[in-house]
Amino acid sequence: MSRRPIRIAVVGSGPAGVYAAAALTDRDEVCVDVIDRLPTPFGLVRYGVAPDHEKMKSVAVALRRVLEHDRVRFLGNVELGRDVSVEDLHRYYHAVVVANGAAVDRRLGIPGEDLPGSFSATEFVAWYSGHPDSALDQFTLTAETVIVVGVGNVAIDVARVLCKTADELRPTDIPDHVLAVLSHSRVREVSIIGRRGPVQAKFTTKELRELGELANADVIVRPDDLQLDEASEEAVKNDAVVRRNLDVLRGWSERTPEGRSRRLHIRFLLRPVGIIGQGAVTGMDLARGHLDGHGRANDTGKSMTLPAQMVLRSVGYRGIPMPGLPFDEEKGIIPNLSGRILRDGAPAPGEYVAGWIKRGPSGIIGTNKHDANETVRCLFEDIARLPSPEAREPDGVIDLLRQRRVRVVPWEGWEAIEALEIASGRARGARQVKLAERELLLAAALSREIAT
Amino acid sequence: MTYVIALACVDVKDKTCVEECPVDCIYEGERMLYIQPDECVDCGACEPVCPVEAIAYEDDLSEEHKPFAQAALALFAEVGSPGGAARAGLVPDPLYVQALPYQGA
Numbered sequence: 001m002s003r004r005p006i007r008i009a010v011v012g013s014g015p016a017g018v019y020a021a022a023a024l025t026d027r028d029e030v031c032v033d034v035i036d037r038l039p040t041p042f043g044l045v046r047y048g049v050a051p052d053h054e055k056m057k058s059v060a061v062a063l064r065r066v067l068e069h070d071r072v073r074f075l076g077n078v079e080l081g082r083d084v085s086v087e088d089l090h091r092y093y094h095a096v097v098v099a100n101g102a103a104v105d106r107r108l109g110i111p112g113e114d115l116p117g118s119f120s121a122t123e124f125v126a127w128y129s130g131h132p133d134s135a136l137d138q139f140t141l142t143a144e145t146v147i148v149v150g151v152g153n154v155a156i157d158v159a160r161v162l163c164k165t166a167d168e169l170r171p172t173d174i175p176d177h178v179l180a181v182l183s184h185s186r187v188r189e190v191s192i193i194g195r196r197g198p199v200q201a202k203f204t205t206k207e208l209r210e211l212g213e214l215a216n217a218d219v220i221v222r223p224d225d226l227q228l229d230e231a232s233e234e235a236v237k238n239d240a241v242v243r244r245n246l247d248v249l250r251g252w253s254e255r256t257p258e259g260r261s262r263r264l265h266i267r268f269l270l271r272p273v274g275i276i277g278q279g280a281v282t283g284m285d286l287a288r289g290h291l292d293g294h295g296r297a298n299d300t301g302k303s304m305t306l307p308a309q310m311v312l313r314s315v316g317y318r319g320i321p322m323p324g325l326p327f328d329e330e331k332g333i334i335p336n337l338s339g340r341i342l343r344d345g346a347p348a349p350g351e352y353v354a355g356w357i358k359r360g361p362s363g364i365i366g367t368n369k370h371d372a373n374e375t376v377r378c379l380f381e382d383i384a385r386l387p388s389p390e391a392r393e394p395d396g397v398i399d400l401l402r403q404r405r406v407r408v409v410p411w412e413g414w415e416a417i418e419a420l421e422i423a424s425g426r427a428r429g430a431r432q433v434k435l436a437e438r439e440l441l442l443a444a445a446l447s448r449e450i451a452t
Numbered sequence: 453m454t455y456v457i458a459l460a461c462v463d464v465k466d467k468t469c470v471e472e473c474p475v476d477c478i479y480e481g482e483r484m485l486y487i488q489p490d491e492c493v494d495c496g497a498c499e500p501v502c503p504v505e506a507i508a509y510e511d512d513l514s515e516e517h518k519p520f521a522q523a524a525l526a527l528f529a530e531v532g533s534p535g536g537a538a539r540a541g542l543v544p545d546p547l548y549v550q551a552l553p554y555q556g557a
Contacts, residue, residue, distance in 0.1 A: 015474065055453075059493045062475040206453070206494065206509060244512060366474045366497020373471070 003029040006383065007394065009093040010034045011080050014043020015063065015365050016355020017099035019372035022066040024097075027380065031071045033093070033397070037079035038132065039409040039441045040417060041067055043101060045365065046434075047129040050157040051172035052164065054431075059365055067411060075401075076409030077442065083406045084397070086324035086351075092397040094386040095350040095379060098325065098334060098341070099372070102317035102361040106332075108149060112275030113313070117143065121150065121158045121314035128161055130175035130436035141185040143309035147284050149272055150314030151194035151201035156211065158312055159190050163217035163262050171429050173421070175436045190217075191265040191306065195289065196297045198225065198249050198268050199232035205244040212248070217264045218257035221249050225268040229291035269297060270304075275311055283307045317361035325351075333360055339375025340382075350387045352379050413445030420444045453510050454489035455498055456524060458517035460506035461485055462549065463556035469498035469507060476536045481545040483552070486524050490533055523548040 006029050010017045013036040021032045040046055042060050049056045067074045078084060080100070089096045105120035107113060119139075127134040146162055148155045161169070166183035174182075194201050211219050226249060228236065235242050249266065257263065269289040276283045283305050289297035319334070321327035326343050328335045334353045335342040341351035354375040355368050363371075379386075391397075401408050417435065424433040435441055457469070461484040469485065470478045477491035478498065487498070487507075499507045508514075513521055523546040534540040 019474070055493055056495065059474055059495060204496070205512070206496075209511070240512075364496050366472060366495040369474045369497065370472055370501075 003027075006030045006095075006386065007093045007389065008032050008095050008097060008379075009089045009397075010097045010099060011089075012036060012043060012099035012101060012355070012357075013041035013067065013074060013076075014099065014101055014355065014368075015045060015059070016101070016358075016368040016372050017043070017097070018063045018066045019369045020097045020099055020352075020354045020376055021069075021072050023373050023376035024379070025066075025069055025071050026376075027383075031073075031394070033073045033075055034067060035075045035078040035080070035084070037077070037082075037100075039076045039413065039438070039445050041074055041076065041414055047131045048125060049365075050125075050161060051128065051169060051174040052160070053157075054172065056365070057173075074409075074411040074414065075398075076414060076445070077407055078401060081323040083401060083404060086322075088397075088400065090350060090387065091390045092400075093350075093389055095352060095382075097352040097354055097375060097379070098322065098357060099354040100322065100357055102319040102332065102356040104318050104320055105313065106316040106318050108272055108313050108315060110272055110274050112277065112281070115275055115277050115281045116279065117277065117281030117309055118275050118311045118313070121148065121154050121312045122317060124158050124312055125154065128174060128178045130178065130434035132436060132438035132441060134436070136177045136436060139181060141181050141187055141310075144186050145189040145306075145308045146187055146191070146310045146312065147306060147308040148190065148192045148312045148314055150316075151192060151203055151266075151268075152314065152316075153203050153207045155192050155312075155314040156203050156207045158314060159192050159264055160211060160214065162187050162190050163211075163214050163264050165216055168215065171431075173425070173430060173432045173434050175434045176424075176428075177436065187262065187310075189263050189265070191267055191308075193270045193272070193286070194268045195271045196268065196295065197227055197229070197232055197291050198246055199228060199235050199242050200295055201245065201268070203245065205241055205248060208245055208248050211264060211266075212252065214260075214262075214264065216260050217262035218260045219252050220257060220263055220265045221253040222267065223253045225266075226250060226253060227269065227291060229293045229295065231293060231295035232291065235295070271297065271299070273303065276305070281309055281311055284311060317356065319357045319361070331360060333357055339371075339378050349382075349385070407442060407446055409442070409445040413447075416447055417441055417444045453494055454492040454521075454524075455487050455494070455496070455507055456510055456513055456517070456521045457485050457487055457502075457506050458508065458513065458520040459552075459555065460504040461502075462552055463554055464504055464506075466503050468501045468503060470537065472497045472501050473537075476538055479531075479534070479537045479540055479543045481527075481543050481549065483545050483549055486527055486543060488528050488533060489524060490528070491535070519548050
């Protein structure tokens with residue numbers, strides 16, 4: 001069987017898209033273009049992993065090797081929908097793998113959720129990560145008390161960043177403007193709250209333990225909150241992560257605070273009922289819960305109000321519908337079977353999906369490798385039947401983008417941005433300091449033309 | 453910090469972990485697999501996929517398995533940081549592992 005050259009477009013250069021590109025290049029006849037709506041690659045590895053998690057960010061070293069592969073091309077600042085349609089992609093490529101993740105947050109659905117001072121953790125993470133879509137002044141940290149709703153690793157990240165000083169974060173890649181706001185932060189009390197018990201919490205032990213190492217915050221856990229029902233006792237027996245989490249929390253519940261400048265409370269069995277305030281957040285009404293034996297929380301009838309001037313909801317990310325692609329409103333994903341996109345229940349030729357937009361916003365960075373590999377296995381099964389693109393020239397899509405005056409950022413453009421960020425870092429004793437302004441990023445990137 | 457592969461891997465070498473590792477830091481020895489502690493990014497993808505539960509986060513290693521963390525350190529002190537297991541060959545088992553009695557089924 002002769003192997004015709006196969007061209008694939010991957011939408012999204014985060015871990016899912018890059019792992020898909022890696023798996024795709026296993027076959028010599030495949031070339032991959034990875035497009036990203038941002039001028040920079042790596043998705044949430046750049047804009048989601050917290051600035052003080054430098055080791056985690058170094059997964060980008062493995063990701064960049066893929067994007068530097070001979071048969072892989074990075075095309076940044078190209079947005080599906082705005083610059084190029086799914087139909088356009090089918091004209092130039094044998095198949096499309098959509099891996100653009102989950103961009104927005106899940107809401108609590110309670111009154112007061114839109115009051116000034118109420119935000120999603122997603123927005124806060126984007127801001128402190130220097131995401132170009134974030135307004136530089138979106139967060140001012142004039143709040144003295146912050147409530148973080150949710151007990152996953154994102155909630156822990158935001159609480160930890162809120163409890164760190166500018167000095168602690170100065171040697172990281174945190175943008176300059178964020179450091180400036182942090183150095184004037186008035187935050188003194190941060191409460192992470194979970195609706196159910198400690199055993200039902202989604203955080204992982206390493207992240208939890210890190211909170212105990214905060215130099216400037218005492219971690220406070222109330223012994224009453226560490227209730228276990230029968231379902232929880234079972235889970236403790238069967239799940240090492242849950243067992244270890246509980247040990248850490250128990251340890252903290254038995255310690256006396258050392259009078260540090262900030263206090264970080266981790267509280268369970270509190271269900272948000274409403275955010276209160278006139279014109280701005282002043283607090284949160286919460287219903288006290290109790291576990292029912294099956295790991296679910298029922299209201300006890302008791303309620304309380306916690307004062308707060310900022311609320312960050314951290315109850316999950318959610319995918320958004322993409323123009324020209326089907327969408328499952330309920331699950332927030334593109335309907336698919338093992339990564340083959342389904343239109344009206346049937347696999348659509350040449351259309352695939354990987355990562356969070358395929359399975360939902362779950363798992364860790366490495367989970368996407370397995371996920372992307374599954375999708376590419378399906379694509380390879382279909383490879384002989386992939387629809388042939390109308391356009392034969394490999395760079396037809398570049399011409400199309402040029403005609404539409406899209407300012408495509410090539411890999412060399414990203415390298416130029418990186419060089420500028422490393423230079424910025426020197427002034428601050430950091431290896432690299434992120435630039436947040438889109439126009440600065442583009443100006444740096446576009447000093448290089450695309451080599452064709 | 454890093455993840456560590458311990459006793460359950462010896463003379464089994466399932467290797468599912470190698471496929472999952474996003475940074476290719478799991479190297480193959482004669483009798484077991486080893487995680488390069490500097491190359492490991494703590495992503496945790498390997499731990500849950502090991503069919504014999506041989507992998508633990510360094511902080512969570514039981515007392516009896518701590519020698520495996522030391523053994524990996526000794527191994528990579530010799531071998532260095534090859535930068536990717538796919539292109540590296542077999543690595544030599546450190547003495548501690550060489551001395552273990554046969555563990556296979």
